[in-house]
Amino acid sequence: MNIVLIGVQGSGKGTQAKLLVEKTGWKHITTGDLLRDNIAQKTEMGMKAKEFMDKGELVPDKYVFEIVRIALQSQREGFILDGFPRNQKQLDFLRANFNIDYAVLLDLPDDKAIRRLTARRHCEDCKKDYNLLFKPPQVDGICDVCGGKIVRRADDNEMAINKRIEKFHQETNPVIESFAADDLLIRVDADQPIMNIQKEILTKLGIEKTEN
Numbered sequence: 001m002n003i004v005l006i007g008v009q010g011s012g013k014g015t016q017a018k019l020l021v022e023k024t025g026w027k028h029i030t031t032g033d034l035l036r037d038n039i040a041q042k043t044e045m046g047m048k049a050k051e052f053m054d055k056g057e058l059v060p061d062k063y064v065f066e067i068v069r070i071a072l073q074s075q076r077e078g079f080i081l082d083g084f085p086r087n088q089k090q091l092d093f094l095r096a097n098f099n100i101d102y103a104v105l106l107d108l109p110d111d112k113a114i115r116r117l118t119a120r121r122h123c124e125d126c127k128k129d130y131n132l133l134f135k136p137p138q139v140d141g142i143c144d145v146c147g148g149k150i151v152r153r154a155d156d157n158e159m160a161i162n163k164r165i166e167k168f169h170q171e172t173n174p175v176i177e178s179f180a181a182d183d184l185l186i187r188v189d190a191d192q193p194i195m196n197i198q199k200e201i202l203t204k205l206g207i208e209k210t211e212n
């Protein structure tokens with residue numbers, strides 16, 4: 001199955017995608033991570049993308065289309081696409097080139113998303129994710145896995161967070177409406193415990209049956 005995972009930043013897309021991968025074996029493809037890989041490897045595209053990402057702006061479509069095309073064209077077993085499409089043009093590109101079975105929307109109010117994002121951290125070395133609200137490291141500032149330093153992502157500062165949330169509503173709402181109009185949208189309440197959200201996704205995708 002090919003699905004798109006949509007949600008305001010902080011809605012738990014990454015966490016839910018990882019759980020879905022364990023359950024289904026589908027490949028998790030996230031444009032944010034692909035772009036950060038390019039930055040880490042100092043590719044020409046990475047250097048261009050960084051300028052936009054640090055300001056909380058969207059990276060221009062020509063770069064993002066290229067990385068999405070390369071990442072998706074080799075997938076035969078199904079994928080969970082996370083972070084794309086974020087606007088109408090990206091949606092048109094995706095629907096013209098790839099089959100999408102469902103779009104799963106993780107629904108979370110903005111004030112809750114801001115609280116979660118402000119507390120988000122990750123390990124500088126192994127990239128393990130933490131959240132000071134509900135998934136803190138055992139020792140303050142030190143990664144549980146590799147002992148690396150725990151840092152805030154460069155674009156998780158307050159100004160960039162507010163900008164990204166505003167952009168999400170401006171640009172991604174039409175994408176959500178379009179999936180809904182085509183009867184492909186599955187709406188899930190993201191303000192509940194992680195495993196309840198996962199259960200709701202699996203049930204609504206028809207992978208797990210409802211109890212009783």
Ligand code: AMP
Nearest residue numbers: 031032052053057058059064083084086
């Ligand atoms: P994320 O990890 O999804 O929060 O993405 C981090 C940043 O990567 C975003 O703020 C954008 O600058 C860039 N980015 C990720 N996905 C896209 C996309 N589909 N289109 C444009 N820029 C993107």
